[in-house]
């Protein structure tokens with residue numbers, strides 16, 4: 001996190017707007033609560049976040065609960081600031097933090113309220129700072145810190161609202177990242193958006209092995225469901241592809257595993273496949289390493305050595321993985337790029353460390 005604004009578009013002065021009596025919008029049987037949050041702005045500039053794209057996240061927290069998710073820090077930041085400023089009592093702070101500091105990310109979801117008004121003001125700010133000739137080169141990426149099509153979107157429809165508004169713009173460069181098949185619901189608005197803007201929809205999937213996915217990602221949609229959504233998007237003419245992030249060393253980086261993903265992407269009509277290695281930031285370690293120890297104890301020592309003093313993958317590993325990905329991109333007929341360095345890592349990992357072996 002850089003500057004005075006976090007990745008979720010909340011300045012410190014916004015946090016008092018998390019009122020002491022948090023409006024609960026919905027609650028699930030298993031205890032997940034959805035509470036209202038009214039930020040002043042929702043579009044974050046590169047200057048505010050320290051990355052080279054604008055970002056937008058309609059929710060804070062994510063029910064999918066991937067063990068490698070780096071966005072937990074953002075939820076923790078919102079909760080801790082609200083506590084620091086006295087808008088959350090000690091008891092509420094404990095509830096919104098969870099016993100280990102990471103659970104609430106999946107179980108206390110902030111739903112941004114009144115976001116269309118904020119977006120109007122943000123778009124004026126965006127146009128002022130970018131200028132008409134540079135719009136195509138400065139992307140707006142939706143879903144950098146939480147999944148914009150997580151289950152909450154089915155009811156609250158915030159992402160759809162945003163896309164409806166952006167579809168009235170021209171010449172923008174927009175990226176959307178999601179693991180959810182719900183993205184296919186919005187094929188109509190995505191088509192309209194794409195008619196006058198440059199659009200890339202990234203369906204995120206690290207493996208076609210459903211059993212493996214369930215070990216690593218607590219409640220994410222299973223691979224076949226995501227691939228079907230990708231197929232529905234591409235069949236509708238939407239510029240969509242696969243993003244394989246993170247590639248997990250020793251778990252999903254073998255050739256047969258990656259070939260299965262590339263083949264599935266081809267079968268679903270993907271226009272591109274991007275991939276990049278795991279990064280192991282501080283907040284990620286707390287959640288991911290116990291899961292690794294539970295399911296892959298034989299890899300614990302290897303990960304400990306590789307990530308002892310760094311969050312990024314060792315250079316040699318990252319280079320070898322990039323070579324492998326490029327070969328696969330060529331073989332399966334996808335555009336060849338420098339992997340995540342080109343399309344994703346550089347843009348989407350502003351505040352976390354990354355892991356790679």
Ligand code: SF4
Nearest residue numbers: 062065066069146147
């Ligand atoms: S879907 Fe994305 S935002 Fe949600 S938990 Fe998984 S990695 Fe994090």
